[in-house]
Amino acid sequence: MAPLLQIQLQAVVDGLMLGATYSLLGLGFTLIFGVFRRLNLAFGPTILVGIYAGSLWYRAQPGSLLLVVAITLLGTLLAGIYVERCSFRALARQAPVVSMISTFAVSMQLQELVTLLPVGRTMPYPAPAWLPGVEVGDVMLRPDGLFMWAGATLLMAALFLLLYRTRLGTTLRAVADSPEAATLMGVDVARIGVIAFVLASLVGGAAGILIMSSQQQVTPYFGLWATVKGLTVMLLGGAGSLSGAVAGGIVLGVVESEALWSFGGQWRDLAAYALLFAAAAASRGRVTGEPE
Amino acid sequence: MSDYTLSLLVRIGIESFVALSAYVLLLMGRISFGQQGFFVIGGYAAGMATALFGAPLPLGLAVGVAAAAVAGCIFATCMRRARGLYFAAGSLAFAELIRVALLAFHYRVPVGRDLVGPAGADGFRGIRALFTGGASVGGYVIGIYVTLGLTLLLITLALRSRWGEALRMIGEDEIAAATTGIPLTHVKTAVVTVASGLAGLGGGLFAHFATYLEPGHADVMLGVHSLAYGLIGGLGTPLGSVLGAALDIGGLESFRFLSGFRMIIFGGLVVLFLIVRPRGLLDEVTIQRLRAAVRRRRRESRA
Secondary structure, eight states: OOHHHHHHHHHHHHHHHHHHHHHHHHHHHHHHHHHHOSOOTTHHHHHHHHHHHHHHHHHHOTTOHHHHHHHHHHHHHHHHHHHIIIIIITTTTSOHHHHHHHHHHHHHHHHHHHHHSTTOSOEEOOOOTTSOOEEETTEEEOHHHHHHHHHHHHHHHHHHHHHHHSHHHHHHHHHHHOHHHHHHTTOOHHHHHHHHHHHHHHHHHHHHHHHHHHHOEEOTTHHHHHHHHHHHHHHHTTSSOHHHHHHHHHHHHHHHHHHHHHHOTHHHHHHHHHHHHHHHHHOOSOOTTOOO | OOHHHHHHHHHHHHHHHHHHHHHHHHHTTOOOSOHHHHHHHHHHHHHHHHHTTOOOHHHHHHHHHHHHHHHHHHHHHHTTTOOHHHHHHHHHHHHHHHHHHHHTOBOOEEETTEEEEEBGGGOEEOOOHHHHTTOOHHHHHHHHHHHHHHHHHHHHHHHHSHHHHHHHHHHHOHHHHHHTTOOHHHHHHHHHHHHHHHHHHHHHHHHHHHSEEOGGGGOHHHHHHHHHHHHHHOSSSTHHHHHHHHHHHHHHHHTGGGGGGHHHHHHHHHHHHHHHOTTOTTOHHHHHHHHHHHHHHHHHHHO
């Protein structure tokens, strides 16, 4: 195979695997935005708290990987509920921008919280070293990449089943569609809000685990990074659309990977921001369901 | 006053300009995460004008404002249809693109014995026009606050004019504003341009105080903080943004003794504050009450 074509193919494959975790981040972000129509800047930092908790446990007890996963999810969940109480429930009747600034204050808290842990600034995270790499033709499928892709795809399938095939999922989508109409149908909107946060935290935490199993170290910068990725993916997919978020994540992953392979590391973020800028400039009119 | 107090005052004054630029956009219903981009554009342009081309300080600051305003005008043109979240995300992306572009921006010319100018990630050193001009730090602080006072006055007057009325109408309901004959695109472009110029003025003032700028100064934290300043100080008056900057920066500094727990305590205070006063200290109701009180006082003194 021609080397250039091979590199391009490798870039796309890497991008697809990376993009699957971006889709997960975007889905978590969309779940909260869809139900509340408010921006949660603390979305990434809540995942950060979970990852640090899991990593701390991994240091103490390297044997039990399942427990690391459980503790990561639990940490994310607790931090997520904290955000819901402080910035969403308590401010439900205020303008959306007030919630957003409040989540920013919370995210500063969470980011400082993890730096207080007695473990230095970078943390190790377990990786699926037992998985073999697969070579298809000239394209290398890295084991951590495959793990990311498979895990994210399975989780997305489960989430879509939950959202489109169960009563709870229907209720959640009804609230996202119109909180007023859902209230008239007897739905407890505040309860659905909590459930949206629980789901988003679990999805976000899982995305964090998958990303960490590939990167294997975490710094406090992960928090803001994850928020920006989630926001970008959600907006690429049309702000509020679930299938859009899946597509947005894949597009972002492939574009970043292409930029990385073709031009080098510095271009990866540049490409991501250029994509976000283009999506914003091309957007027409109002975001679905956003009150004007 | 000690150097520490002075530098704190400078920070509050300078970030107030960025906060005001975010405040003006917020009144128009636009959340911006990207005012830090215009801040560094203003800083780089002003610094290059004085340090590389020998412009006097006021002219350099004017160049900074103009450069930021031009960038703002381009940005507004790209974003003329974007609303809500898309405008916010577009501004964030714009500022980050500026930051990444500055990482690759090299333009160094020999000035005297040194090479001076932006040098990519190493930043832009040697913006010395303020101190070679013989100004003292104290004088500069006074200069900043006089400029800030004039800016506040101008914004207050502008908000009372027909333009200010149009801006608030767009913020309330864009479609209704359009039906009353407000030229939406023109007003929006003009407002974003002016707001960017304001942030650029802050950048120019900062560059000459610090004598140094780097791409990292376009950190998204500055943009989000300047949004928060307006919200904490109160959206009822432009003065709220300055008050918010003073409260936030001053409060954070006075919590230094908490060291590692500083952000946790301070962040918690901000969260509580927003629950108690969701529209800030000087919100619209407070401002109306103050005005009514002043009017009553006047009437009584006349009687």
